[in-house]
Amino acid sequence: MSLNDFRGQPVILAFYPADWSPVCTDQLSLYAMVMPEFKKFNAELLAISVDNIWSHLAFVKDRKLNFPVLADFEPKGGVSRKYGAYKERIGESARALFVIDDKGVIRWSHLSPDGINPGADGILSALENLNKAQTTEKS
């Protein structure tokens, strides 16, 4: 899977530390609930962590996730590193969000502190701004 596959539509990249976080709703369960709102912007969400594919499959099934969850497993953290979203010391992706526009340009990014779930409001605002910018360009 390549970002180029999604050219022509906004993409949300959500790097996160690990599957199976021990809170009631983790960040990704929330995104599964908010998915219809993301879809209003024709946006695709891709979640990424260093967990392997088997962990991801079980996680996706358990949490009923409705978007692709990618394994940054081999080479470990390779994609996360390219986005400056890798924590070398602990060997996990940071909790980092990117909104990429239809031409593949990063328009918004956000890094959460350890243990803080960023929610979905920042993503929705970024998608709205993207829409506004495109409307202005066209007119």
Add this chain to the structure above:
Amino acid sequence: MSGTTTVARKRITGKTLLETTSKETAGEYEAPRLAVPVTPERDHIEGAVKAALTLVEYGDYQCPYCGAAYPEVKKVQKKLGSELRFVFRNFPLTNIHEYAMNAAETAEAASAQGKFWPMHDFLYEHQPTLGNTSVALGYARKLGLDGQKFEREIAQHLYQKRIKDDFMGGVRSGVNGTPTFYVNGIRHDEDAVARALIEGLKQT
């Protein structure tokens, strides 16, 4: 949240990750704010409507962490008395909690007959029974509600739009799980325990 987020909190808002690698110290962390103001005409408010301190909870009746926070909120209310108004808004996580929407509709149907808070409390005190709708119906009758109207409104999903509006308002306010509390309009990122909530309410 839920006793899992007790680290020092600093973040750089709007930082471009591509430009930075390891330094994460500049800038103070700023918690999100409530995007939908408390409105007495619409909100469920317990306590003095014009109280100086406001605690807002976005909650899910089936969520065990909300169940654990329920007695903590009671402690906060007892401690702060008339200084505090407590607001409850719906945030049912329907993808992981199969009874959450029905429970939210149950409380709203009771609200339509003026009994929101007794039903809200009952649901949290009887979380294991949420799959059995006759339990809440029995309580509604005990409260003196019109049982037929109550059942019909739940079956017709009369309050689902309101519940979904609550949910989206929560999303736009930065609700990131349940329960999420706001102390005087600022998201409470500390533990959902009485001591921390009271501290937050008095500091903001």
